[in-house]
Amino acid sequence: MQAPQTTEYDAIVVGSGISGGWAAKELTEKGLRVLLLERGRNIEHIKDYPNATKAPWEYPHRGGRTQQMIADYPVLKRDYPLNEKNLDFWASDKDSPYTEVRRFDWYRGYQVGGRSLMWGRQSYRFSDFDFEANAKDGIAVDWPIRYRDIAPWYDYVEQHAGISGTAEGLPQLPDGKFLPGWPLNCGEELVAGKLLKAFGGKRRLIIGRAANATRALPGRNACQSRDACWLGCPFGGYFSTQSSTLPFAKATGRLTLLPFQIVSEVLYDKDVKRATGVRAIDANTNASTEYRAKVIFLCASTINSTWLLMRSATDVWPGGLGSSSGELGHNLMDHHFRLGASGKLEGLDDQYYYGRRPTGFYIPRYRNLFGDKRDYLRGFGYQGSASRDGWGRAVAELGVGGAFKDAMAQPGGWGIGGTAFGEMLPDHANMMSLDPAKVDKWGLPVPKIDCDIGENERRMRKDMMNDMAEMLEAAGAKDVSAWDAGYSVGMGIHEMGTARMGRDPKTSVLNAHNQVWDAPNVFVTDGSCMTSSAAVNPSLTYMALTARAADFAVAELKRRNL
Numbered sequence: 330m331q332a333p334q335t336t337e338y339d340a341i342v343v344g345s346g347i348s349g350g351w352a353a354k355e356l357t358e359k360g361l362r363v364l365l366l367e368r369g370r371n372i373e374h375i376k377d378y379p380n381a382t383k384a385p386w387e388y389p390h391r392g393g394r395t396q397q398m399i400a401d402y403p404v405l406k407r408d409y410p411l412n413e414k415n416l417d418f419w420a421s422d423k424d425s426p427y428t429e430v431r432r433f434d435w436y437r438g439y440q441v442g443g444r445s446l447m448w449g450r451q452s453y454r455f456s457d458f459d460f461e462a463n464a465k466d467g468i469a470v471d472w473p474i475r476y477r478d479i480a481p482w483y484d485y486v487e488q489h490a491g492i493s494g495t496a497e498g499l500p501q502l503p504d505g506k507f508l509p510g511w512p513l514n515c516g517e518e519l520v521a522g523k524l525l526k527a528f529g530g531k532r533r534l535i536i537g538r539a540a541n542a543t544r545a546l547p548g549r550n551a552c553q554s555r556d557a558c559w560l561g562c563p564f565g566g567y568f569s570t571q572s573s574t575l576p577f578a579k580a581t582g583r584l585t586l587l588p589f590q591i592v593s594e595v596l597y598d599k600d601v602k603r604a605t606g607v608r609a610i611d612a613n614t615n616a617s618t619e620y621r622a623k624v625i626f627l628c629a630s631t632i633n634s635t636w637l638l639m640r641s642a643t644d645v646w647p648g649g650l651g652s653s654s655g656e657l658g659h660n661l662m663d664h665h666f667r668l669g670a671s672g673k674l675e676g677l678d679d680q681y682y683y684g685r686r687p688t689g690f691y692i693p694r695y696r697n698l699f700g701d702k703r704d705y706l707r708g709f710g711y712q713g714s715a716s717r718d719g720w721g722r723a724v725a726e727l728g729v730g731g732a733f734k735d736a737m738a739q740p741g742g743w744g745i746g747g748t749a750f751g752e753m754l755p756d757h758a759n760m761m762s763l764d765p766a767k768v769d770k771w772g773l774p775v776p777k778i779d780c781d782i783g784e785n786e787r788r789m790r791k792d793m794m795n796d797m798a799e800m801l802e803a804a805g806a807k808d809v810s811a812w813d814a815g816y817s818v819g820m821g822i823h824e825m826g827t828a829r830m831g832r833d834p835k836t837s838v839l840n841a842h843n844q845v846w847d848a849p850n851v852f853v854t855d856g857s858c859m860t861s862s863a864a865v866n867p868s869l870t871y872m873a874l875t876a877r878a879a880d881f882a883v884a885e886l887k888r889r890n891l
Contacts, residue, residue, distance in 0.1 A: 338364040338585070340882075341607055341622040343592045343637065344629035346443025347868050348855040348875045350570030350578070351486070352626040355879035357581040361886075364585045364620055365578070366609055368629075369420070369439030371588040372446065374571035378561030380414050388413055408820055410436050410447075415560055418447050427632075428764040430779035434819035435632065441588055442570040443630065444822070447559045450540040450567050450687065451712065452492045453865035454483050454503040458698065463861050466706050469660060469755040470831045472860045473841035476503065482873035490568040490872065491546050493688070494538035502693040502865070508543045510536045514682040516674050516715030516743050517690050523804040524692075531695050532800060537712060539688035540568035540869075548576050554684030567687065589613055591771055595625060595650055597642035597848060603891070604650075604851045610771050624850050624882050624891060628875065631661075631856035632761055635827040636776050638838075638845075638853075639763050651828060651838045651845045651853075658762055660755040660829055661780045662862040664821035668790060668813035670797035671746030672806030674715060681717065681740060689714035692747065692800075694864045696792060705788040706754065709864050711797060713747030745806060749793035752864040753818075754785050755826055780818045790816075823867055825859035843878040850891040852878045 339361035342352045353365045371377075385391055392414045394406070404422045405411040411419075420437035427435060438444040457476040464471040480503070487506045495510040513521060513536055521534035541552040542565075549565030549572055558567045565572035578584045589612040596606045596619065606621035627634040635658055639649035646652045689712055695701065696708035718741025723733075764777035790813070798811040831837020834846035839858050845851040854875040856867060885891045 336620045338362050338622045340624040341620055342626045345441045345570055347445045348871045349628035350574035351872050351875040352628050352879055353578040354574040355876050357578045357583040359883040362583045366590040366592055367441045367588045368591040372441045375563045378563055381560045381563050407434050424770045427775045428777040431781045432817045433778040433780050434817050436822050445569040446561055451866040452538050452540045452869040455863050455870055456501050456503050458501050459863040470836050473830050473832045479873050482877040486872040486876055490540050491542035492538055492540055493543045495536055497535050499693055501698055511686050511688055514715055515677055515680045516745055520804040527803040534690050534692050537688035537691040541566055541687040552687055556685035556687055595641035599645050604848045627853045628855045631824040631827055632776055634853055634855055634857045651847055653847050654835055657838050658827050659757045659760045660826040661759040662753045662755055662825045663818045664750045664823045665753055665782050665786050665816050666750045666821055667816045668794045669748040670801055670811040672801040672809035674743040674745055677743045705785045707752035709749045709751035709793050711747035711749050715745035717741055717743055747797045751789050751793055753862050755861055825856040825862050828853050828857040829860045830858050842881045854878050
């Protein structure tokens with residue numbers, strides 16, 4: 330971390346997560362002096378991962394949650410993020426509240442690296458089925474790009490981030506520049522083979538593509554198969570800002586990183602129709618500072634970037650910078666999930682697997698493709714795994730004696746299960762706005778979120794649950810049971826939309842290069858830019874769009890167009 334020598338820079342990047350780290354890397358490597366502003370604390374690679382190598386018994390509550398934690402984190406307690414192992418990586422519900430018109434589970438990471446420290450690392454490309462879907466279905470607006478526009482940038486970011494996977498030749502899930510993929514275990518291979526036969530090759534079980542390096546990369550060691558990624562990786566085995574993009578940005582000598590800087594406003598000059606910089610509040614002292622730059626990249630995460638735009642240039646547009654289309658804050662999306670099926674596998678009790686692999690299997694989307702037609706639009710994919718029961722199965726048995734102890738020293742039976750992740754359609758009624766009646770710790774009006782799934786998603790969920798059971802039964806699994814644990818929007822932690830890309834400034838916030846139509850030197854490249862959600866995990870697309878936009882921004886600066 331550097332002390333600021335000036336308040337004048339070539340570029341300012343707001344937010345240091347997956348998108349912000351990429352923006353900082355690309356802009357500094359292209360010669361710009363960059364200020365990277367992060368609202369939370371600094372996290373230094375390796376040094377600030379205090380729990381990365383702890384054993385379960387080293388935690389006071391064995392990694393669980395306490396009643397005090399439940400009281401302090403009313404939103405985080407709704408799902409798995411509330412635990413004592415990495416609680417410090419999640420934002421405070423009390424310091425940073427928000428208003429829920431309809432329930433929305435917003436799980437945030439306010440520190441250098443953002444949620445790149447805790448993300449699930451599943452990394453898939455969108456295809457033209459995704460980029461063309463809105464136009465073909467008459468939903469929302471058309472993406473202003475197609476797969477050919479972003480494919481070279483997927484190539485570029487995959488090779489740096491270290492995406493492991495296998496080439497499959499599937500048109501709905503384009504192949505990439507992969508490191509060697511993790512192997513399927515014998516249970517998954519068994520099911521994969523039977524699915525090919527049972528469904529004529531239309532349903533494929535492949536290894537999940539993950540941002541876990543299967544061989545060493547510059548400055549990073551290969552993944553050690555510890556499956557402790559969410560605690561921070563001292564080996565650099567998975568992609569994060571700290572392990573991957575920030576070191577390259579720092580190496581240029583052109584990066585200034587300032588934590589504890591809450592950007593309260595993008596400064597806008599209505600005479601030249603350009604942003605001139607940002608105003609930031611020191612999170613500890615409440616002191617306000619203005620920073621100037623020729624280019625601004627907003628990468629603060631979907632809701633935060635739009636929240637910032639809504640607080641900016643309100644003297645010109647009451648709804649904020651980028652609101653002239655009436656779409657700023659609208660079309661909020663997530664991936665709906667938390668349902669699927671599981672079963673038992675027989676005949677494999679003499680086989681096992683190595684380590685704790687950091688990814689499972691993936692079954693790519695097959696619904697509403699290649700002649701299939703359902704009573705809903707779009708589709709879903711599955712993430713899951715096969716494994717053997719461990720000693721935890723003993724808890725329910727309450728056994729005693731030597732024979733019981735001997736049995737518990739051996740692995741249990743094989744089981745397999747898959748969870749579906751479905752596409753959520755963009756809907757103007759799913760939105761966020763500013764709540765004038767409530768402010769946060771720093772006096773800023775909090776976001777007000779009003780969002781839910783619709784009839785299309787509810788119809789899709791029936792197939793999402795039943796199809797997995799159907800596949801497991803077709804593969805010969807026993808005791809198959811389907812399940813639905815219930816879902817609320819936000820639980821996927823894949824919030825997208827609210828500042829969508831488009832072809833027309835009258836119906837979108839950003840153009841094809843992620844520029845705000847109303848201020849072309851402001852770029853938004855995090856999840857808020859998404860025009861639709863597809864069914865695959867979105868972070869790889871954020872990386873590619875950010876690298877693409879940074880390349881365009883520098884070229885435009887050289888042409889003096891910004």
